[in-house]
Amino acid sequence: MDIKLPFGLQDGKLVDISSVDSGLGCNCVCPSCGQRLVAKKGDFNQHHFAHHDRVECEGAVETALHIYAKNILEKHKRIVLPPVYLNNSDRLIFPPTEVAFDKVVLEKRLNNIIPDIIVFIRGKPLLIEIAVTHFVDKFKESKILALGYSAIEINVKSLFNTAYHKVFGYRDFEKLLIEETNFKRWVNNLKQNLISEQIKKLVTSKKVIHSGLYKYPTVDNCPIDKRIWKSGHKKGQSYASLDDDCWNCPFGEIIRKQKYFNNGMMVIEGKIREVYCCAHRQEEIDDIITKFKRTKDLQATIIT
Ligand code: SF4
Numbered sequence: 001m002d003i004k005l006p007f008g009l010q011d012g013k014l015v016d017i018s019s020v021d022s023g024l025g026c027n028c029v030c031p032s033c034g035q036r037l038v039a040k041k042g043d044f045n046q047h048h049f050a051h052h053d054r055v056e057c058e059g060a061v062e063t064a065l066h067i068y069a070k071n072i073l074e075k076h077k078r079i080v081l082p083p084v085y086l087n088n089s090d091r092l093i094f095p096p097t098e099v100a101f102d103k104v105v106l107e108k109r110l111n112n113i114i115p116d117i118i119v120f121i122r123g124k125p126l127l128i129e130i131a132v133t134h135f136v137d138k139f140k141e142s143k144i145l146a147l148g149y150s151a152i153e154i155n156v157k158s159l160f161n162t163a164y165h166k167v168f169g170y171r172d173f174e175k176l177l178i179e180e181t182n183f184k185r186w187v188n189n190l191k192q193n194l195i196s197e198q199i200k201k202l203v204t205s206k207k208v209i210h211s212g213l214y215k216y217p218t219v220d221n222c223p224i225d226k227r228i229w230k231s232g233h234k235k236g237q238s239y240a241s242l243d244d245d246c247w248n249c250p251f252g253e254i255i256r257k258q259k260y261f262n263n264g265m266m267v268i269e270g271k272i273r274e275v276y277c278c279a280h281r282q283e284e285i286d287d288i289i290t291k292f293k294r295t296k297d298l299q300a301t302i303i304t
Pocket residue numbers: 206219221222223224225226240245246249250251252253275276277278279
């Protein structure tokens with residue numbers, strides 16, 4: 001659904017359509033291009049702003065939602081973070097957690113990126129990316145990873161659409177932005193990475209089979225029984241598909257691969273010969289997760 005512009009700038013401040021006079025008397029300009037706006041507050045359509053010269057600019061809604069979301073986080077200084085799972089799995093490490101900010105910094109350059117917002121929780125930084133049309137891609141993700149900060153992305157477009165759909169209420173939007181976790185995802189979570197690093201120490205090597213009989217590379221004896229051979233001399237034994245199972249498995253580390261990011265696309269060279277797998281050491285994995293979960297201060301611990 002196309003969103004009609006619900007905000008304008010009045011004396012440099014973002015104002016919503018409900019708080020201004022109708023028509024040109026709203027005294028607002030577009031947050032993106034700076035052109036004069038008309039407040040359309042008729043009886044039939046959703047109230048919205050339109051450009052006075054009738055040429056709607058592309059970036060108006062995006063810029064407005066960006067400013068609006070930032071203002072809310074700056075005002076409330078709190079957010080509920082999405083749950084943290086063991087990498088690529090549904091194994092919960094931390095539930096959704098509300099954190100309070102000590103400080104909020106907007107659009108400050110950090111090495112080669114400019115995050116939308118940096119907040120500090122118990123003195124520790126968390127990056128918050130506000131996504132309306134431009135989402136964090138693999139390229140930016142790798143830069144954030146290299147920076148060594150935890151980061152989340154909020155899908156403000158879909159959040160706004162949800163609020164807009166039930167006859168847009170600003171309070172709905174504020175509440176959803178702060179409390180709802182369905183619109184948020186971890187771009188990088190340091191604690192999740194730390195747990196994965198510990199778990200990787202438990203791995204042993206498994207050979208990848210590039211057989212002429214089966215189209216795809218496989219690994220025999222998958223400890224979590226991803227697949228079972230239905231025929232042939234291995235009938236009844238478990239296996240895993242390298243590409244469909246091991247590649248995203250939280251218990252697997254694929255080696256003998258060279259990968260680099262080129263324009264956000266992951267490029268892989270060379271035949272993969274081994275998978276380092278640790279799924280057969282579940283008890284030790286449980287111990288690691290339990291050790292990291294044991295904390296008196298979840299706010300401080302969830303992002304570091
Ligand atoms: S990495 Fe995962 S999918 Fe692959 S063999 Fe090990 S447990 Fe199975």
